[in-house]
Amino acid sequence: METNHNNLSNISFTPAVRSNFFEMPTSVSENTTPILILSDKDEVQEYIRKPFIEANTIEVDISHLQNDCIIPVFSKDNEVTISHVNFIECVLNCIQKVYPFEKVESPEIRVSHQIKGRTPDAIYKNAKDLLDSEKTIYYERFAFIVRIPSITETINGNKLSLTVGGVRAYNQENLYSKKNLEKFKFFIGFQNLVCCNLCISTDGMKSEMKSTSIVDLQEQILSVMLNYNAEKHLSEMSTLQDYHLTEQQFAQLLGKAKLYNYLPKNIKANLPQLSFTDSQFNTIAKDYYSDESFCKQEDDNINLWKVYNLFTQASKSSYIDSFLERDLNAFDFSQGIQKALIGNGDYHWFIE
Structure with a gap:
């Protein structure tokens, strides 16, 4: 159901039955444009889903990150990094805490800069002879968003949906050192469903979260979400049309x-x-x-x-x-x- 940005705190949202967050297609695709259907009280609207970022990214699902990708470590002490999947799960847990009765869509994930490797038993093989089981990969950079379609607003005829997301870029870490603070980016804002552009304000984004644990990362994410003023953000965007x-x-x-x-x-x-x-x-x-x-x-x-x-x-x-x-x-x-x-x-x- 749509919210009124002038009275956001007084809106009671319709509870939604939650499906498995990770129930997504198992394929990796470069150009996927499924139909996103939003059910409102009196209408069903359809939107062609476009990527929220393009550049040189591809779309993957969470099972690909879980099952097909290795997790980098800090080489001097072999301590594991916080994985892309860990980051997504952390954000989903925070959404459940802050918006316990809202409908939440499965994460949309984009990745780039694939890092390739091989298992030790395949060290002497030519690249063309490698079996799939002998190849290792991970993605140096990844970004994801999670839409909350039960919280929406319309500006200048464009429907906006509350959206949460994050970015992780291993190229900003020194993986050749001992384990230290890892960097993340997080935001909460709105997505314009006409074009899938993201709308972000200063209080809804933290460009550098530093953490060594999921617990600490979750606390920082919750702080941003709880301090984000959606009503103010929507009001400021709405005045632009004037x-x-x-x-x-x-x-x-x-x-x-x-x-x-x-x-x-x-x-x-x-x-x-x-x-x-x-x-x-x-x-x-x-x-x-x-x-x-x-x-x-x-x-x-x-x-x-x-x-x-x-x-x-x-x-x-x-x-x-x-x-x-x-x-x-x-x-x-x-x-x-x-x-x-x-x-x-x-x-x-x-x-x-």
Whole structure:
């Protein structure tokens, strides 16, 4: 059932019968687009599920991570790392604690940078002669989301679902040392079901959680979830649809954004952060004219909600270890442009 973001705390959600969290297809797929069906009180709506991140990722299921992948260790003391599956289970346990009566979907998992190895008995074999049982793999980077479809809101005609997720990147660990604090990224926010873009705010994301145990990691995740203000986040996103850029202002914004990466350091240091790349700005420019959901209006104006989603759409081309930060930057940047339109803030340079 849909929630009202102006009165979120007074909503009573319909309890849902929980299925096995890990009941998912057993195949590994690069391009899966099943239908996501959300049942509301009086309607059933269908959405084509798109990946929440693209780049060079593939989609896998949790049984693949459990059964087909090894778990890296710290080489100097052979202590095991917190595995990708452990991280997912930890987040699911936290969801059950914070939202005990809500419907929860199975995790959607994306991985990249496969690390290959072989068992000791196959050390002298040619690669082409290896049996499947003699191969070992794990994924250096992985990201996942878990949707809570019983908590939704609609902004500018787009349905949003509360979503929780995380990122793990072994390339940010020193696996050649003794076991020490391991790094994780975690967020709670909303997913725009029209495009599957993630909507993240500052209080709903922690870009570096450091932990040596599942217990400690769970405490940190719960802290973020309990301190996240969904009502405030939805309200802030909703106001974006009330502000518009003209075609000239949008062109000025993109032009300045492309100049931003080449500014002298002393000038750049005095401007707000913008972490997108030139190729992503090109995608935003193209989608201004051609995106089915977020293109310009007939009068060539575009509201900031659409601008925000053009940025989060472009963020999907980021690698796993940087896309959450770009999603957050897209929200901060959109809010900054909103303030610039009413004469406040430090973002005037982008639209002057």
